[in-house]
Amino acid sequence: MEWGKEAKQALLRVPFFVRNRVRKRVEEEAISQGATSVELRHVGSCRQKFLTDMESDIEGYQVEQCFGPSGCSNRVLKNDDLAARLETIFMRRNLKEFLREKVAGPLRMHHQFRVSISDCPNACSRPQIVDIGIIGCRQPMIDGEICSECGTCVEVCKEQALALEPGGNFPNLARDKCVGCGQCIDVCPTGTLQESLSGYRVLLGGKLGRHPQLGAELPGIYSAQQVLTLVNYCLDHYLNYNLSGERFGEILRRKPLTIDMKGVPCNKQ
Ligand code: SF4
Ligand code: SF4
Ligand code: SF4
Structure with missing residues (x-):
């Protein structure tokens, strides 16, 4: 899946050994919103979901x-x-x-x-x-x-x-x-x-x-x-x-x- 420039930069700030896991999670979030590429807003909404419903993860x-x-x-x-x-x-x-x-x-x-x-x-x-x-x-x-x-x-x-x-x-x-x-x-x-x-x-x-x-x-x-x-x-x-x-x-x-x-x-x- 394509990643926009800002979304890519945000992903690079994630520690590398959990980056693949985060990448997958954000792509799932983008797909669930009907997007065909990952933008910064998908990183943000994924982070928000993670913070409000951490226990399920x-x-x-x-x-x-x-x-x-x-x-x-x-x-x-x-x-x-x-x-x-x-x-x-x-x-x-x-x-x-x-x-x-x-x-x-x-x-x-x-x-x-x-x-x-x-x-x-x-x-x-x-x-x-x-x-x-x-x-x-x-x-x-x-x-x-x-x-x-x-x-x-x-x-x-x-x-x-x-x-x-x-x-x-x-x-x-x-x-x-x-x-x-x-x-x-x-x-x-x-x-x-x-x-x-x-x-x-x-x-x-x-x-x-x-x-x-x-x-x-x-x-x-x-x-x-x-x-x-x-x-x-x-x-x-x-x-x-x-x-x-x-x-x-x-x-x-x-x-x-x-x-x-x-x-x-x-x-x-
Ligand atoms: S131990 Fe092996 S690598 Fe080291 S100096 Fe001797 S021959 Fe060279
Ligand atoms: S083997 Fe693992 S710990 Fe060693 S340099 Fe490669 S990635 Fe790092
Ligand atoms: S194994 Fe030990 S002695 Fe050999 S290169 Fe690594 S640190 Fe040096």
């Missing part, structure tokens, strides 16, 4: 994902069904009904339990400020192959985690600086840099609002299956200790999560 949870699956070249992991599997878990929990019982007054978007997946450490979908943030990660290790000292890995690493010392046979890897983008592994022509671990970093309890806080990262890297187990574990905790629809981060402050590493195995770094 609330599902009790939100699973967001960055643009990785659309072909972003920075993508570290190619697990296209993780978001869908998470959706299935949340649908079974019926969080909307749960929140209706807990929250005094109408439900708002900020009451929803939010999960965000970023397929690389660039973290475009802002996993640090949601209840559960999931970040794709691929860590390098120095393998036995002789390094040609081409310096490509040093150039490609934006974190200065790799350095070539004069007279050394291999680059030095500063693990505390490495964010696990995996790019050095892909450019190494000799195979000196190999993948040691790949999976997801998991952050819990992030939020914005009056008292914003970044999610606290759990130790280790998790497989997709382990992430699903963890999410179920977190949801049990959320449902058991939620008093009035508060965000997961507030619950964790009051009642910290004790992760059972046997139930949720973790690949320690």
